[in-house]
Amino acid sequence: MNVSHSRSAEPASGGARRRSEDTRSAILAVARERFATDGYDRATIRAIAKDARIDPSMVMRYYGNKEGLFAAAVSVDLSMPDLAALPRADAGQALVTHFLGMWEENEVLTALLRVGVTNSAGAERMQSVFRDQLVPVARAVCPDPEQAAARAGLCAAQLLGLALTRYVLRFPPAVGLAREEIVAWLAPTLQRYLTAPSP
Amino acid sequence: MNVSHSRSAEPASGGARRRSEDTRSAILAVARERFATDGYDRATIRAIAKDARIDPSMVMRYYGNKEGLFAAAVSVDLSMPDLAALPRADAGQALVTHFLGMWEENEVLTALLRVGVTNSAGAERMQSVFRDQLVPVARAVCPDPEQAAARAGLCAAQLLGLALTRYVLRFPPAVGLAREEIVAWLAPTLQRYLTAPSP
DNA sequence: TCCGGTTGCCAACACTCGTTGGCCAACGTC
DNA sequence: GACGTTGGCCAACGAGTGTTGGCAACCGGA
Structure with a gap:
């Protein structure tokens, strides 16, 4: 709930990027792997956090709950050809x-x-x-x-x-x-x- | 482990069939339903037992563990035509x-x-x-x-x-x-x- | 220098899970 | 009637789950 998205358009290059952006995307990457190999139930928040070398509570702070993490991790763009x-x-x-x-x-x-x-x-x-x-x-x-x-x-x-x-x-x-x-x-x-x- | 299969060829009809045979097959029936709708993880022993109106421990006694229940519940014969x-x-x-x-x-x-x-x-x-x-x-x-x-x-x-x-x-x-x-x-x-x- | 927000970890809560062992009532056999 | 067997329930254990709140460290701007 209290996940803060209150940052205004980060400079994409050069600038001191917040560390959190790195961990956020690291979480997404390992979450994708876990969901892909284990399915929803067996892909536990704890296992994902361990893969990302952070605390499980960080996952919750960034993505609210497990559903939110899944929604963020799995967004599909088939980029279909015409x-x-x-x-x-x-x-x-x-x-x-x-x-x-x-x-x-x-x-x-x-x-x-x-x-x-x-x-x-x-x-x-x-x-x-x-x-x-x-x-x-x-x-x-x-x-x-x-x-x-x-x-x-x-x-x-x-x-x-x-x-x-x-x-x-x-x-x-x-x-x-x-x-x-x-x-x-x-x-x-x-x-x-x-x-x-x-x- | 101590599931007793030590009965000798029951009379198939008429005779006083053991109650356990009924519950055994009732368990299998509801287990199939649960596995079909919920998948392995969400099809809990407790839920299956509740559907069959018995105690979860009975499922264990009859089928050893969850794997054994699954193995017994899902046996497929495609009966393929020639x-x-x-x-x-x-x-x-x-x-x-x-x-x-x-x-x-x-x-x-x-x-x-x-x-x-x-x-x-x-x-x-x-x-x-x-x-x-x-x-x-x-x-x-x-x-x-x-x-x-x-x-x-x-x-x-x-x-x-x-x-x-x-x-x-x-x-x-x-x-x-x-x-x-x-x-x-x-x-x-x-x-x-x-x-x-x-x- | 201080200070507020950010990043992170730790410990715990409340719950559900599979699984176990003991107890009890009914029943059939001697 | 005593007795072993069978079918069943109850209570509990230990492990693992999502989730929460508090507390320490850090960092950037004043």
Whole structure:
């Protein structure tokens, strides 16, 4: 509650930056790791604080409570490419490639998936990412915009399923596939979900 | 440890069945529900015992510890159909249809998925179900048996992704799809993953 | 030099968890 | 009727949780 955000626009470079900014971001970094590997419940405030080499009470002072920490740690920007600017037939391939890059870039998406499965706040956040960032892209490519949500849902199912088996459950066959193989297999699927006439 | 299994072949019908058998199975039933809706950590022994209207210590006496309860509650038999007995071109459709039935039949698969994401024992169990029940079926259909595991992995990604978005995360578009629509969309995908020449 | 805010740690609270051991009542068998 | 077995509850332990308040050290501006 009494977290003070009352600083006016820090100079980004040179100036004597407050130490707290470093610890704040250090907390976020280790929190992301913990949420990604342990899920919400097992990612305890104490464990996160220990990783960040500070006292658990600091986490509370900076982020209010555990929910606040999670909200701050896991904010997803898929930075989706504009599929409408591509040749229509390349949409599927562009989508898989982009997603694979996002998943391997950092652990935020893994954290979100692990938490979303057991924690309702996490699930809602996943849903908002889907609604605000994936569906609009589908709307730009789909033949009938009214079907955009359903088609985006099918794409999400395929992409999240791959992420689940590969990055979370670590099924050996899913882990063993090379990126190009995944793209080659999934691109036609997504292409069909996005642009094929509904069956 | 001192759980006594030392009874000799009960008469299955009519006879005065031990009360304990009823409570044992009642525990399993509510445990499945709890694991399915709450995941491993939040499905506490106390909550399960309360649902079953017994004392938490009874759960311990019957199943040793929480791990043992989970192992007993979540045992999955996919009872896969013999895809080799079907026309080759129907494999994909048969697979989706069968899976949708399994997921909606009871909550065991939901429980397994929710637990597998955050609990390592659950993840290993998922892996063994995949390896022992799905891969063999793929092996019977795939052109090259050496690729069976990889192709089964792709199918698992698609099927688990659908289950994730529809039964766990409850994305509205995934929930809104009718069963026939899902079959129509996914069957060609699985068919390709199973039988198409590798790209 | 002083002084107010910032940064941090420590100790504790209230709670829940899995787990244990003892006690009690009912029951079937001799 | 005595007795061991079985099914069940109660009370407690020890560990771990999120969370809180107080207190010491530091630092920058007056």
